[in-house]
Amino acid sequence: MSGPSTYEPKYAAAKWMDQRLPIIRMGADFMTFPSPRNLNYWYTFGGILALCLVVQILSGVILAMHYVADVDLAFASVQRIRRDVPFGWLLQSMHAVGASMFFLAVYMHMFRGLYYGSYKAPREMIWILGCAIYLVMMATAFLGYTLPWGQMSFWGATVITGFFGAVPIVGESLQQWLLGGYAVDNATLNRFFALHYLLPFVIAALVGLHVWALHHVGQNNPIGISEKTESDTLSFHPFYTVKDAFAIAVFLVIFAVFLFYLPDALGHADNYIEADAMKTPAHIVPEWYFLPFYAILRAVPSKLFGILLMLGAIVVLFVLPWLDTHKVRSMRFRPVARWFFILFIVMCFILGWCGAGVPDDIAIPLGKDAGITFYRLGQAATVYYFAYFLVILPILGLVETPKKRPDSITKAVLGENHSTAGLAPAE
């Protein structure tokens, strides 16, 4: 809900500026932006994500000053950063652990959006920009993981770029064009570095649009009912600045525990071995945040169909606003969809588990030497993943009867019989 601007320049200089470039006005309007008064902690992840992006860019720019993108020197340069650059160990871990934290936050943020129906009109563009951000984030993380030039860097890059080779007719040329040669090598490493440095700024620009769209239509909220009167809202500052700040501090505690005490818990031991094109690791496994997609990729025997499925798993997110046709946004009032949503989350975890497992190993034993393999389990979860978007939500959109909803945020907060009095914010 972008109301009329309430900013009044107080000083002559501010007034002068306001008539020429209303940038102070923009900041002031941002701080007083009317936000729904009932936002819960799930709504703090947007701010947390903004911080994650800043952390990645700052640590990354400094790392780039010491990193050498050359197949003979890259691994050693990272060792040098960890051993010799003052506080290099901190920066390097911060960037690596930070990537995991970023994805942790983005998944919370996305599940939040899925649950409260934040992708529905009029927020389709916020959601689509979010999906675009997520896509670029995945590309950035993949490119970045190649840079330390460990065994998993090299083989991960080889496997993933190998999938482009499966594209009919142009596949092989496409793959060579991407790699700058016949295999992952110096040309690949250099272009990956260039792109890895570029993409975070693309993300920053997309985030700008994302927040712009958000401020244009206003934020959704846990009950999914639009803001109607002023009593439905609170000024962003101080109410949500302080709530976001608290959430950020708690998030940083978790970040710090990993950073200082479990810096390798989310990584692979194999990446401490320098890349060796002659030695394939026993298991090539991507980072944890890609595991669900890796399971979808391997859910079918055909390479090509596998990539199409994986791409489809992301494309389907983009069109979600038109797949879920139900009028009610928040799943709090959708008794049926809610259970399918919870099952969807469970399936995402199962997909992640299957992505980490060896396809032919038994995942769920049923008697001696028999059971459901990771391959089969991954297939089942993949089917559910797509069914959730393509079948369950569209059908529920037609048939589900929602629970009774409050008339407004104010009434939801104070009960049906209260007027808007007594809602005045402190100070």
Next chain:
Amino acid sequence: MAFKTTKNFILGAIVAAASVTGIAYAAGGGVESDYKMEHPDWSFNGPFGKYDMVAAQRGYKVYREVCASCHSLKYVAFRHLGDKGAPFYLADFENPNDNPYVKNFAADWTIEDIDNETGDVIERPGITADYFPPIFPNDAAARASNGGAIPPDLSSMVKARNNGADYVYNLMLAYGSPIPKGVEITPGLHWNPVMDGGKIAMAAPLSEGLVDYDPVEINDHGELKTIAAPEATVEQMSHDLVQFLAWSADPKMEQRKSVGLMTLIYLIILSLLLFLSYKRVWRNVKH
């Protein structure tokens, strides 16, 4: 909650999810063998753990006298040995390049160099700024001397294997376990159930009494104190080696943990203050 691998981490999350849905999972098995992995309680484990520096000093000796005939330590410089949090740190020598032990260790190695006057390849004693030199001139030479296998660099070995400290320790101890039926060991390979696949090109490097432990301990000020040297059993040498290699893989661990503690205390206090501010700002607001 130290999840050693991503897989364990994911498994942990899944087991949590599984308890809801009633799914059970079976852990996969490695090589069939009677060998029981030992999991010593390493002094460097846990949020306050530190290296056992005296053991790491002995571990350096084992590395120097045994492993260094095959394995390099190329990401470690001699001066690193005298850094804060390193085995030979002396409080009186903040600059490790002045540390007498570090100087001696460096001089004990031969470094290949170019003579500035003549341009000839020469050999000179190491200086503190040098890195540990390569053991073999190239990979082909390394392979030729080791039955086709390259002895990997040991700088980050403890990080380069899952549960690396236990891994290296058990790798040393597991030699000589009975070879299971049906397993064929070709010449040049050795049975070691800890190694992935059970076959390793490295012969058992340690044997009882291989290293003469000095009956001295170096204190923070570089003074030697006479102590009873431990017996050089395979267990003792492996333990000491792991202390040294754990340090070489993670030389900033002690700094990391102490900065971590300060950061956490700061962040927890900050969270509390922000929570109180939140409560205060929102005190009259229903939401």
